[in-house]
Amino acid sequence: MLADNGKWFNLGCQGPDIFYHNQRTRPLSVLYGSLIHKRGIGALCSALASSCSEPDASSSTLNDAWRAFVLGFISHVELDRLSHPYIVHMAGWVIPGRPESDDYRSCHPFLERVLDCLLWEKETGTAIRDFHQREELVPSEPIPAAFIERLSTAFRLAYPLRAHGDEELSLRMENAFLDALYFYSRSDPSRTTMTEGCPHGYGPAFVQHGYRSVSVVYPEGIDAAIDWANQSRIAWRHPCDPPRQSNASYFELCAQAVERAAPQMLAAYEAMNGSSSSSTRLEALIGDGTMNVGDEQGVQSRALHMAPLPIKSAMQEQFKRRVDLIHSTCPDADLD
Numbered sequence: 001m002l003a004d005n006g007k008w009f010n011l012g013c014q015g016p017d018i019f020y021h022n023q024r025t026r027p028l029s030v031l032y033g034s035l036i037h038k039r040g041i042g043a044l045c046s047a048l049a050s051s052c053s054e055p056d057a058s059s060s061t062l063n064d065a066w067r068a069f070v071l072g073f074i075s076h077v078e079l080d081r082l083s084h085p086y087i088v089h090m091a092g093w094v095i096p097g098r099p100e101s102d103d104y105r106s107c108h109p110f111l112e113r114v115l116d117c118l119l120w121e122k123e124t125g126t127a128i129r130d131f132h133q134r135e136e137l138v139p140s141e142p143i144p145a146a147f148i149e150r151l152s153t154a155f156r157l158a159y160p161l162r163a164h165g166d167e168e169l170s171l172r173m174e175n176a177f178l179d180a181l182y183f184y185s186r187s188d189p190s191r192t193t194m195t196e197g198c199p200h201g202y203g204p205a206f207v208q209h210g211y212r213s214v215s216v217v218y219p220e221g222i223d224a225a226i227d228w229a230n231q232s233r234i235a236w237r238h239p240c241d242p243p244r245q246s247n248a249s250y251f252e253l254c255a256q257a258v259e260r261a262a263p264q265m266l267a268a269y270e271a272m273n274g275s276s277s278s279s280t281r282l283e284a285l286i287g288d289g290t291m292n293v294g295d296e297q298g299v300q301s302r303a304l305h306m307a308p309l310p311i312k313s314a315m316q317e318q319f320k321r322r323v324d325l326i327h328s329t330c331p332d333a334d335l336d
């Protein structure tokens, strides 16, 4: 599957985050991104897996691509559930009415990029600039219409109240892919790297928006004296619930996510081959719990406790280095 459809699997692994990236082309699907992260993911994954076994006129090539995409999509769930408490606790969040908390704006996605880089370096032994995100995630052919149709059908099954009356649902799905693929191309670290002269992927908005622009750029030369991944295994509290605590490093959380995702992906694989009992089991295995932070039952709830890492200063440093480099190496750059 990976040999033939690795790109579709990798794109699927972005899960419902593709809807978060739909911020340019209207009608938007960003609210669906929030809804899926909040609840209903078990029902959605089950509907997606079952759609793989429905007999229709689609070619087997298309079906194989769709199955790879769906398996990737399902793999996203446990990593979000396990890592979001750590990321929220270590990144902080903006609290309405508390201007000093504005320093935490965009820290969450930036910390995710830092952790992505560290995991990449640990797993591959190479620098993040060697990750060719566009080649790995962006298919060379257009997104098949059947993908949009099947996603829309699964949405209507999993979120009947929200999706049934939404006449623009299919268009939103299409726009999510459009904007997400644009985003993955623009933020490809092999293009945005600071190591090879004039870096690519930056436009005037990058400078105009200030230091927070780097929140979606893979950082390079990040301060290694800061224990971003909690490799020293210091205890940290669940942001919603002080009695719950952990000393897991980010890498340990990733390993746990693999363990938990494996039986879910196996059930999905069986459901894809037409087993309706596996489809029911898949929904129960994944459950309805939030992919953000919540109480012990998985109901999304407000985060209360944080112990943020010095993320704002790291973002400011990354921003300054990139702007200086662009101005000194890109004579034609029109960034002001």
Ligand SMILES: [Zn+2]
Pocket (backbone or CB within 6 Å): 014, 015, 016, 017, 037, 076, 080, 291
């Ligand atoms: Zn996610």
